[in-house]
Amino acid sequence: MRKPIIAGNWKMNKTPAEATELIEALKPLVKDAQCDVVVCPPFVCLPAAVEAAKGSNIKVGAQNVHFEKSGAFTAEVSVDMLKALGVEYVIVGHSERRQYFGETDAVVNKRALAALEGGITPIICVGELKSERESGITHAIVELQTRLVLANMTECQVKKCVIAYEPVWAIGTGLTATKEDAQEVIAFIRSIVCDMYGSEVAEAIRIQYGGSMNPKNATELMGMPDIDGGLIGGASLKAPDFTAVVNY
Numbered sequence: 001m002r003k004p005i006i007a008g009n010w011k012m013n014k015t016p017a018e019a020t021e022l023i024e025a026l027k028p029l030v031k032d033a034q035c036d037v038v039v040c041p042p043f044v045c046l047p048a049a050v051e052a053a054k055g056s057n058i059k060v061g062a063q064n065v066h067f068e069k070s071g072a073f074t075a076e077v078s079v080d081m082l083k084a085l086g087v088e089y090v091i092v093g094h095s096e097r098r099q100y101f102g103e104t105d106a107v108v109n110k111r112a113l114a115a116l117e118g119g120i121t122p123i124i125c126v127g128e129l130k131s132e133r134e135s136g137i138t139h140a141i142v143e144l145q146t147r148l149v150l151a152n153m154t155e156c157q158v159k160k161c162v163i164a165y166e167p168v169w170a171i172g173t174g175l176t177a178t179k180e181d182a183q184e185v186i187a188f189i190r191s192i193v194c195d196m197y198g199s200e201v202a203e204a205i206r207i208q209y210g211g212s213m214n215p216k217n218a219t220e221l222m223g224m225p226d227i228d229g230g231l232i233g234g235a236s237l238k239a240p241d242f243t244a245v246v247n248y
């Protein structure tokens with residue numbers, strides 16, 4: 001049985017004081033959640049977030065991590081730095097990183113491997129563009145991304161990963177994939193994991209849906225057999241909305 005995982009991707013929102021405020025508001029509201037609950041604030045909010053989440057069931061994640069241990073990589077943050085703060089998850093390969101900062105599947109794979117080696121759980125994002133869906137190449141794109149981002153891992157490492165299937169056209173647009181479309185692609189991703197690493201790994205890995213997931217559509221998406229959670233952007237910034245998704 002896979003435990004569902006709902007993660008909030010705050011993107012470039014909230015100051016440290018606002019992060020504390022939101023987490024304090026969430027704590028009593030999500031305390032009985034049946035799923036793993038993660039918030040991913042900006043780097044500068046991480047110390048405040050970890051402090052605020054202490055003693056609760058809320059875990060803290062970062063939004064990116066570099067794959068080298070240290071050195072001349074201006075503006076980057078290492079796995080050890082995140083670990084030292086008490087960060088337990090990290091998003092890698094978000095479509096905004098791919099689109100605006102030129103991240104490739106090969107780089108995403110290196111970031112995910114570094115996170116795993118340091119004991120941090122990567123939430124690895126994949127998903128097709130609108131034009132790719134319209135051209136009927138969603139499966140080809142998602143297969144390629146999945147194969148590249150999960151390359152060179154041990155079976156044990158793959159089991160620990162979380163994949164977020166985020167159709168890029170659904171992110172921040174209010175357009176959600178139908179539950180059937182999301183289920184279909186996520187089951188397809190699981191079949192690729194099965195082909196790469198075998199059925200035990202494919203049954204163990206958790207695959208989230210992301211893209212305009214909100215209190216209105218969370219229940220039906222979470223009711224699908226292969227959807228193991230959500231990566232929530234806009235709706236993670238307000239306590240009542242994120243709570244409603246977490247308590248789907």
Ligand code: PGA
Pocket residue numbers: 009166170171172173174210211212213231232233234235
């Ligand atoms: P959204 O963002 O929920 O605002 O569409 C999801 C994401 O980018 O992870």
